[in-house]
Amino acid sequence: MSIQLKNLKKNYNDFTAVNNINLEFQDKKLSVLIGPSGCGKTTILKMLNRLIERTSGDIIIDGKSIDNINTIDLRRSMGYVIQEIGLFPHMTVFDNIAVVPRLLKWDEAKIKNRVYELLDMVNLDPSINAKKYPAQLSGGQRQRVGVARGLAADPNILLMDEPFGAIDPINRETLQDGFLEIQEKIQKTIVFVTHDIREAIKLGDRIVILNQGKVEQEGSTLEVVKNPKNQFVRNILGEDSEFKTLEFLKVSDSLSEIPKTYDVDKFDLEKAKQEDSKIIILTKNDKFFGFVENRGLNNLGDNKNLKSIMKTYKLKNHLSLFDALNIMLRAGVSTLPVVDNDNKVVGIIDFSSIFKKINSGGE
Numbered sequence: 001m002s003i004q005l006k007n008l009k010k011n012y013n014d015f016t017a018v019n020n021i022n023l024e025f026q027d028k029k030l031s032v033l034i035g036p037s038g039c040g041k042t043t044i045l046k047m048l049n050r051l052i053e054r055t056s057g058d059i060i061i062d063g064k065s066i067d068n069i070n071t072i073d074l075r076r077s078m079g080y081v082i083q084e085i086g087l088f089p090h091m092t093v094f095d096n097i098a099v100v101p102r103l104l105k106w107d108e109a110k111i112k113n114r115v116y117e118l119l120d121m122v123n124l125d126p127s128i129n130a131k132k133y134p135a136q137l138s139g140g141q142r143q144r145v146g147v148a149r150g151l152a153a154d155p156n157i158l159l160m161d162e163p164f165g166a167i168d169p170i171n172r173e174t175l176q177d178g179f180l181e182i183q184e185k186i187q188k189t190i191v192f193v194t195h196d197i198r199e200a201i202k203l204g205d206r207i208v209i210l211n212q213g214k215v216e217q218e219g220s221t222l223e224v225v226k227n228p229k230n231q232f233v234r235n236i237l238g239e240d241s242e243f244k245t246l247e248f249l250k251v252s253d254s255l256s257e258i259p260k261t262y263d264v265d266k267f268d269l270e271k272a273k274q275e276d277s278k279i280i281i282l283t284k285n286d287k288f289f290g291f292v293e294n295r296g297l298n299n300l301g302d303n304k305n306l307k308s309i310m311k312t313y314k315l316k317n318h319l320s321l322f323d324a325l326n327i328m329l330r331a332g333v334s335t336l337p338v339v340d341n342d343n344k345v346v347g348i349i350d351f352s353s354i355f356k357k358i359n360s361g362g363e
Ligand SMILES: Nc1ncnc2c1ncn2[C@@H]1O[C@H](COP(=O)(O)OP(=O)(O)OP(=O)(O)O)[C@@H](O)[C@H]1O
Pocket: 012, 015, 017, 035, 036, 037, 038, 039, 040, 041, 042, 043, 044, 195
């Protein structure tokens, strides 16, 4: 579902918070709104679900003005995830997530299925967490319950207002990674407010940069990062914005080759030594098992104990190139195998394929 803003305006008395904005939030894309405090981000978001009424202009969802959609239906078609305060403290995790399905009068069996499915999706074991109260969870876990609740009735649109803003940086990264995995699966139209440019670049398919109620620049994340329109945008992006695109580019887009793999139980040393590839990947039952560096094969002792030189580092294909470089530097290797969610090998990544990707601007 796409959302169009047409000449959208919001005045608070004689102060104009949102000033004649024309924009489209594209179907199934995550659009980030970013800008300095007070630039109108939250006001725009809340006008979408009519928590704030606009002064003039129009908001069109899939061709229909929101004036022609019943407000209750409108809000049900939009999940809403906000910072921290979103959960009802006196309700269990289960009941918090079940709020909208119960309003919609789903039967209890269907609600239970949905709540358990969502808890699994946000990586919270339902058998442990469904009965807990918000106060018994960590900040990051509460936030994941917030995301699950926003998705409960399977809305087409998700509005997220600094959903990870109150989480410490390390857990924040984990939540962002988890959320990217979820979005890959559910493909919602998401409008996401943040003031953190790294988060914007990492999560956003598209970025809207706002300044005093106006759009300063809008476009795909790479377009904006590569071609900032003016000094204001450059200031928002910060000094090392090219480097930040590493957060946005995915390992899966930068694979250098599909490697030949060797079943560890049928390993043929002489054949492996002939391979061009820098690393030899070992599998067991078609799943990733480990890898050895080709040059290491010559140093293999008489006992031919492969495991003595085997490494088990691997990269998941949904990780960012930023994470990939981090892991490669930590592991002290310049080439790593890449696996999918089923632990099947899908390719190899090395420094040169990463730099090629960065230099091409992600294309
Ligand atoms: N109810 C209100 N009455 C008067 N002014 C308001 C009201 N709500 C918001 N404003 C003003 O409108 C402007 C935009 O507010 P908004 O909350 O949309 O900003 P924001 O970009 O989300 O800021 P932040 O990043 O600090 O959350 C601000 O200058 C704010 O002071």
